[in-house]
Amino acid sequence: MPFARRRRSERRAVRARASNFAQRGRIARQSPPDILYPRAPIREVDLNNKAFITGITGQDGSYLAELLLEQGYEVHGSVRRTSTLERSRLAHLYADPEVYNKSLFLHYADLDDPTTLRRVLNRVQPAELYHLAGQSHVGLSFEIPETTCEFTAMGTLRLLEILRDLPEPPRFFHATSSEIFGRPVASPQNEDTPLAPINPYGCAKAFATQMVRVYRESHGLFAVNGILYNHESSRRGENFVTRKICHAAAAIKLGRQRELVLGDTSAQRDWGHARDYVRGMWMALNHDTPDDYVFATGILHRVQDVIETAFAAVELGWTDYVRFDRHFLRPAEPLHLVGDASKAQRVLGWSPRTSFTELIQEMTQSELEHLSRTDS
Numbered sequence: 299m300p301f302a303r304r305r306r307s308e309r310r311a312v313r314a315r316a317s318n319f320a321q322r323g324r325i326a327r328q329s330p331p332d333i334l335y336p337r338a339p340i341r342e343v344d345l346n347n348k349a350f351i352t353g354i355t356g357q358d359g360s361y362l363a364e365l366l367l368e369q370g371y372e373v374h375g376s377v378r379r380t381s382t383l384e385r386s387r388l389a390h391l392y393a394d395p396e397v398y399n400k401s402l403f404l405h406y407a408d409l410d411d412p413t414t415l416r417r418v419l420n421r422v423q424p425a426e427l428y429h430l431a432g433q434s435h436v437g438l439s440f441e442i443p444e445t446t447c448e449f450t451a452m453g454t455l456r457l458l459e460i461l462r463d464l465p466e467p468p469r470f471f472h473a474t475s476s477e478i479f480g481r482p483v484a485s486p487q488n489e490d491t492p493l494a495p496i497n498p499y500g501c502a503k504a505f506a507t508q509m510v511r512v513y514r515e516s517h518g519l520f521a522v523n524g525i526l527y528n529h530e531s532s533r534r535g536e537n538f539v540t541r542k543i544c545h546a547a548a549a550i551k552l553g554r555q556r557e558l559v560l561g562d563t564s565a566q567r568d569w570g571h572a573r574d575y576v577r578g579m580w581m582a583l584n585h586d587t588p589d590d591y592v593f594a595t596g597i598l599h600r601v602q603d604v605i606e607t608a609f610a611a612v613e614l615g616w617t618d619y620v621r622f623d624r625h626f627l628r629p630a631e632p633l634h635l636v637g638d639a640s641k642a643q644r645v646l647g648w649s650p651r652t653s654f655t656e657l658i659q660e661m662t663q664s665e666l667e668h669l670s671r672t673d674s
């Protein structure tokens with residue numbers, strides 16, 4: 299029986315069993331992911347289901363891990379071996395003895411090491427695999443195009459090849475990007491918009507997106523592309539523009555920073571909240587059939603709007619602090635990247651719940667609270 303149609307008492311029991319991970323979070327500074335069961339028909343969520351996340355230590359990976367744990371999944375994730383443990387977004391789960399190595403497991407494995415990945419996936423045998431890992435910074439992809447393609451394009455292909463050989467391949471979600479559309483001929487874009495990337499990152503994502511379609515259609519994998527427009531949160535990396543601005547507004551308010559230096563502030567994006575987008579990932583992978591879905595708000599804002607909203611949230615005038623530096627300009631900027639998520643809405647019952655203003659205010663507030671607790 300689909301989870302959504304289970305008896306109310308059973309659903310209540312499941313929710314009662316699931317602890318509220320985000321609230322316990324040391325660094326999770328927002329309200330926990332609110333999980334509503336989608337209207338779309340979904341397959342039964344077996345409480346023993348295992349999910350595997352590549353990129354579990356990233357913004358999306360950490361929200362998704364929380365959501366899946368709340369749903370009763372056993373969650374596994376691959377982590378890269380680095381000299382420092384970059385797991386701060388998972389710290390609250392990692393530090394919880396009820397969770398770590400009980401329902402959350404981390405494995406050393408990487409996209410450039412298919413032997414290890416294969417061994418780990420063979421051992422875990424997940425029912426669902428969420429592929430979120432890769433080099434995700436568009437500007438940086440101009441500097442390190444080979445690394446970007448190695449991880450984002452070839453890494454995805456290697457993963458698909460491994461799945462093809464598994465006796466029971468898991469359902470596969472690929473987090474792709476609006477950057478596959480580059481400078482699209484039509485706005486808003488949907489799942490049928492032609493791919494026309496204009497930077498190395500977009501090219502790598504376009505390759506991977508198309509490969510996912512090939513493996514779905516020619517090899518019969520249950521493989522889904524989530525075409526994700528910009529999605530942010532207080533867990534966003536500090537070199538992405540929303541976090542950079544919200545952090546600066548809070549730091550300037552507290553006297554910890556003097557100015558904010560930016561590139562093109564007229565650039566426009568379709569910005570939503572990461573928590574909403576990981577909910578979409580789960581809904582897409584639990585639908586009856588594999589397909590591609592755009593996840594977006596459908597509303598464009600300028601970088602300048604982020605600046606004004608963040609500085610207004612700390613009651614400062616932005617003009618005294620913001621400076622332009624061409625160092626942050628990119629060789630090419632996409633135009634009119636705004637998504638039409640009506641298919642996700644119609645088929646999955648997905649829609650974003652957080653407005654642009656709420657998002658930026660929440661991020662700025664979170665920075666204020668975080669900075670107020672720390673010395674530097």
Ligand SMILES: Nc1nc2c(ncn2[C@@H]2O[C@H](COP(=O)(O)OP(=O)(O)O[C@H]3O[C@H](CO)[C@@H](O)[C@H](O)[C@@H]3O)[C@@H](O)[C@H]2O)c(=O)[nH]1
Pocket residue numbers: 434435436437474475476477526527528529537538539540542559560561562563565566567601626627628631
């Ligand atoms: N990062 C950054 N961007 C700046 C700055 N000043 C202006 N911008 C402009 O702000 C816009 C957003 O930049 P990012 O926040 O770096 O995000 P992105 O390039 O749109 O890429 C993000 O969204 C994609 C989905 O559309 C993702 O696929 C990608 O991984 C990433 O998350 C771009 O037009 C960029 O030129 C700055 O100082 N830093």
